[in-house]
Amino acid sequence: MPEDLRHLAKTGQTIAVRVTPKASRNMIKVEDGMVRVYVTEVPENGKATRAVQKLLAKALGVAKSRVALVKGQVSRDKVFVVTD
Template sequence: MTDLSHLSAPGTEIAVRVTPKASRNRVTFEDGQIRVYVTTVPEGGKATAAVVKLLAKAVGVPKSRLDLVRGQTARDKVFRVSG
């Protein structure tokens, strides 16, 4: 998994591109963009919940410290690390 611990400072905004229904869960850094692949389907917020779990692990913070700023139903999402 990609180490994103340098993004764990409070107030940091993390822009990600989400790919639901992927073959496996993973976080990568491709073409200057963080990409999160999740196996869950994008219905009822399940994919977003899976993204939060994976991203929190990659950044090294608890899930409760990641707040979704933009992109509730979009593939491009922005999360903020709370203090």
């Protein structure tokens, strides 16, 4: 079960995350105010990014289509925004 981030599920809210691909399991941790997302997917062809998007959407309690990547397509540091 991912960490509960429903308090961030407001339209226009940006969420900066640090991604760790090829982790042993999918999970979200909030450490010192920073959101860290661990996914089992490999970082090729956007697989890890899509896994992060899906995990974030579940933690936010919104549809996956409402979580859009705005920065960091090929970076470990990504910024997502919650759309309407």
